[in-house]
Amino acid sequence: MAPAAHLEPLAYRPVRHVGRWVGVGALAVVGAMLVNTLVSNPRYQWDVMWANFTTATTLGALWVTVQLTVVSMAVGAMLGTLLAVMRLSPSPLVSSASWTYVWVFRGTPVIVQILFWNFVSALYPQLSIGVPFGPELLHGDANQLISPFTAAVLGLGLNEAAYMAEIVRAGLLSVGSGQTEAALALGLTRLQSLRRVVLPQAMRVIVPPTGNEMISMLKTSSLASVIAVTELLYSVQIVYSRTFEQVPLLLVAVVWYLVLTTVLSIGQYYIERHFARGGGATGASSPWKVLRRSVGQGHVRPQLTGSGGLV
Numbered sequence: 001m002a003p004a005a006h007l008e009p010l011a012y013r014p015v016r017h018v019g020r021w022v023g024v025g026a027l028a029v030v031g032a033m034l035v036n037t038l039v040s041n042p043r044y045q046w047d048v049m050w051a052n053f054t055t056a057t058t059l060g061a062l063w064v065t066v067q068l069t070v071v072s073m074a075v076g077a078m079l080g081t082l083l084a085v086m087r088l089s090p091s092p093l094v095s096s097a098s099w100t101y102v103w104v105f106r107g108t109p110v111i112v113q114i115l116f117w118n119f120v121s122a123l124y125p126q127l128s129i130g131v132p133f134g135p136e137l138l139h140g141d142a143n144q145l146i147s148p149f150t151a152a153v154l155g156l157g158l159n160e161a162a163y164m165a166e167i168v169r170a171g172l173l174s175v176g177s178g179q180t181e182a183a184l185a186l187g188l189t190r191l192q193s194l195r196r197v198v199l200p201q202a203m204r205v206i207v208p209p210t211g212n213e214m215i216s217m218l219k220t221s222s223l224a225s226v227i228a229v230t231e232l233l234y235s236v237q238i239v240y241s242r243t244f245e246q247v248p249l250l251l252v253a254v255v256w257y258l259v260l261t262t263v264l265s266i267g268q269y270y271i272e273r274h275f276a277r278g279g280g281a282t283g284a285s286s287p288w289k290v291l292r293r294s295v296g297q298g299h300v301r302p303q304l305t306g307s308g309g310l311v
Contacts, residue, residue, distance in 0.1 A: 048248035052239065053255065061235030062256055068152055068221040068231055073214055075157030080164025085194065087169050098165065105162035111223050114155030118227040120146060152224035160217060167209045171202035203275040211268030215261050222253075232256055 038044065052058060086098035105113070121142035128139035146154070175198050183193030225234035232253050240249040 043247065044251065045245060045248040046251075048245050049251045049255075052236075052249060052252050057235055057239065058232070058252060058256070061230055061232045062260075064149075064229065065218070065221050065231040066260070068149070068156065068224060068229070069214070069218045072153050072156035072160060072221070073217050075153065076160025076164045076213075076217075077210070079158070079161035081168050083161060083165035084168035084172060087165065088172060102162045102165050105159050106166075110155060110159045110220060111226060113159050114152055114223055114227060117146065117151040117154040118148060120151075148224070148227045148229045151227060152221070152229050156217065156220060156224070160213065163213060164210070167213070168202070168206055171204075171206035172198060174205045175201045200275075204272075207268070207272050207275050211264070211271070214268070215264050218260055218264065219257060 083098045083101060086094050087102075089095050089098075124142055126139055127142050127145055179197050179201065180190075180193050183197040184190070188196065221231055222233040224231050225237065228234065230238075236249040236253050240246045243249070
């Protein structure tokens with residue numbers, strides 16, 4: 001056999017991805033048509049849209065939407081974690097109580113729950129805190145205590161707790177029982193083992209669906225418009241009810257929802273990357289990193305030499 005030094009590199013023929021290029025071309029045409037209709041159709045009234053994009057009314061409603069999202073998600077996450085722990089309790093009574101809560105709140109539409117809390121004064125005109133079956137310590141009028149904003153938070157937060165309970169339960173079950181047994185053997189209580197050993201490992205499973213629930217909560221907060229909470233959607237509805245410019249005002253809401261969703265998605269990526277440390281996973285690369293890596297490195301094809309080596 002001739003020495004490898006005298007062998008010339010073998011010529012290669014690149015693989016032709018005809019179907020891929022046809023797909024790229026079709027998507028480019030569709031994208032160009034979409035951009036063209038957005039730019040050339042005067043009925044979108046982009047000037048009206050941008051004129052209302054940063055008004056005091058819009059920004060105030062945007063702040064209400066953010067508050068609804070954050071407060072409702074916090075209520076859902078905390079209560080959902082408690083329900084998940086209850087569901088895994090060895091006590092049949094405690095576990096059944098958690099299951100019943102999830103069954104009721106996950107089995108009814110969230111808009112119905114929002115309306116129910118808004119009209120709860122029809123059932124309980126007076127709300128009170130006191131000794132069970134004994135004297136009342138504090139009491140107040142239900143209409144004053146439960147404002148439309150509070151009713152929206154209760155409806156969204158309590159409904160979200162049912163979904164978060166299942167997400168957290170799945171995360172807790174993903175951690176092997178040996179972790180809890182080892183923590184108990186070291187002298188930790190069950191609460192300490194849950195907080196210091198199990199939950200930190202379960203967060204790798206909990207965070208991704210929780211991020212999706214956060215984004216979903218942002219959009220679901222628009223249902224508060226049915227009880228006249230001045231969030232983003234209700235605000236633009238009030239404006240276009242006077243001006244009859246429905247499309248540009250709805251575009252204001254659409255663009256702001258996309259902006260907030262993008263911000264939440266970026267935050268979710270970095271939180272996932274944080275909790276992925278030490279678990280054998282580094283998390284998915286961000287789109288910016290993928291683009292920068294592909295542009296910076298390019299696509300280098302290896303050449304096969306006559307000796308079978310790659311150069």
